[in-house]
Amino acid sequence: MNLAAIKERITQYERLMRLDRPIGILLLLWPTLWAVWISSCGGPDPTVVWMFILGTVLMRSAGCVMNDLADTKFDAHVERTRNRPLVTGAVSRKEALLLAGGLTLAAFILVLYLGKLTIMLSLVALALAATYPFTKRFFALPQAYLGIAFGFGIPMAFAAHSGMVPPVAWWLLLANVFWAVAYDTEYAMVDREDDIRIGIRTAAITFGRYDVAAVVACYAAMLGILALVGMRLRFGTYFHASLGAAAVIMAYHYTLIRTRERAGSFKAFLHNNWVGAVIFGGIVAEYASRSVAGVRVN
Numbered sequence: 001m002n003l004a005a006i007k008e009r010i011t012q013y014e015r016l017m018r019l020d021r022p023i024g025i026l027l028l029l030w031p032t033l034w035a036v037w038i039s040s041c042g043g044p045d046p047t048v049v050w051m052f053i054l055g056t057v058l059m060r061s062a063g064c065v066m067n068d069l070a071d072t073k074f075d076a077h078v079e080r081t082r083n084r085p086l087v088t089g090a091v092s093r094k095e096a097l098l099l100a101g102g103l104t105l106a107a108f109i110l111v112l113y114l115g116k117l118t119i120m121l122s123l124v125a126l127a128l129a130a131t132y133p134f135t136k137r138f139f140a141l142p143q144a145y146l147g148i149a150f151g152f153g154i155p156m157a158f159a160a161h162s163g164m165v166p167p168v169a170w171w172l173l174l175a176n177v178f179w180a181v182a183y184d185t186e187y188a189m190v191d192r193e194d195d196i197r198i199g200i201r202t203a204a205i206t207f208g209r210y211d212v213a214a215v216v217a218c219y220a221a222m223l224g225i226l227a228l229v230g231m232r233l234r235f236g237t238y239f240h241a242s243l244g245a246a247a248v249i250m251a252y253h254y255t256l257i258r259t260r261e262r263a264g265s266f267k268a269f270l271h272n273n274w275v276g277a278v279i280f281g282g283i284v285a286e287y288a289s290r291s292v293a294g295v296r297v298n
Contacts, residue, residue: 012090013099016068017061023270025060027183030276031176032056032153034283035169038233039161042287048114048160052153055110062103063129063149065096070133074200078191117159125152140206143188147180148173168229175225182218182250183272185211186257189265212258219250226279235286242282246275 014020032052036044068075068086072093075081085091091099104126111122128149135142151173158169181203188204189211207214223243230239253271256264 012085013095016065016085016091016096016099017103018064019061023273024064025057026273027180027276028060028150028153029053029056030273030280031151031172031179032157033280034276035154035157035172036161037280037283037287038168038172039158042284042291044161051110051114052157052160055107056153058103058107058110059125059129062100062107063132065100065103066130067133069093069096069100071136077197080191111156114156114160115163117163117165118156121152121156121159121165125149125156128152136200136202138201140201141181141203142201143181143184143203144177146184147177150180151176168232171225171229171232175222175229178218178222178225179272179275182215182222183269183275185215185218186253186265186269186272189257189260190262190269212254212260215257216250216254219247219253223247223250233286235283236289238285238289239282242278242285245278245282249275249278 018024033049036049036052040048068084071081072086075084076087081087086093086096108122108126111119128145132142132145132149135145139145154173154176155165155169158165185203185207188202191200192202192204203214204211223246226243227240229235230243249271253268256268256271
């Protein structure tokens with residue numbers, strides 16, 4: 001195999017893992033980083049931070065490959081996905097299986113350094129990632145299942161730092177579920193007509209004409225839960241200001257999705273990266289301000 005062929009192969013693997021579209025990694029990473037900072041009282045071990053970042057990239061990439069393996073026949077009938085590598089034959093199923101296995105093994109090796117409870121939780125996370133693609137066949141709100149899968153780095157982060165998973169971790173996970181339902185409903189609004197035609201279940205179809213209202217309600221629930229978490233952790237101005245900034249961003253998303261046009265819905269979905277980022281910024285700022293003042297929060 002010559003150099004050009006090797007480069008083309010790598011490009012196809014990158015597309016299969018969605019490394020050319022990192023929004024999924026970011027939406028998985030932000031809640032994980034929220035938990036990493038909170039579980040360590042704002043002073044995480046840099047090695048642990050990098051392990052969770054790398055683990056997020058590996059597991060998100062593996063999840064994308066698993067998703068495409070499960071959905072190849074469906075993807076061929078959806079405008080947005082019909083050119084994916086498995087659909088076109090650019091990557092074989094055997095190659096995809098080996099790639100998913102290699103990525104999962106690499107992620108599991110990282111977890112081995114993070115303690116017994118984290119290892120046990122990682123097995124749950126793997127099961128969630130592997131089964132999520134099939135929920136679209138029978139579950140009316142697969143986005144809620146996705147929220148659990150995307151947020152399972154939260155209890156893992158607490159387990160890695162403290163060897164336990166306190167109630168605040170599960171509240172953060174619940175907030176992430178509502179957030180995932182919101183942003184993935186926006187995503188599903190892009191494919192609504194195709195999904196109806198091929199029989200896929202999504203929140204956009206389940207909510208029907210109330211889809212926009214459901215997105216707004218889920219955003220509100222997410223912010224409400226995070227506000228309660230902030231009160232429990234005695235967070236102040238910085239964190240609550242970040243929630244206010246997130247609310248402004250969400251209001252902008254409403255202007256994008258209210259007409260239900262594909263381009264606007266997809267733009268709103270992509271823009272959720274900034275929701276996660278500003279909330280993370282608020283958490284970091286809270287702990288940094290307490291550190292300067294010599295106050296421990298948690």
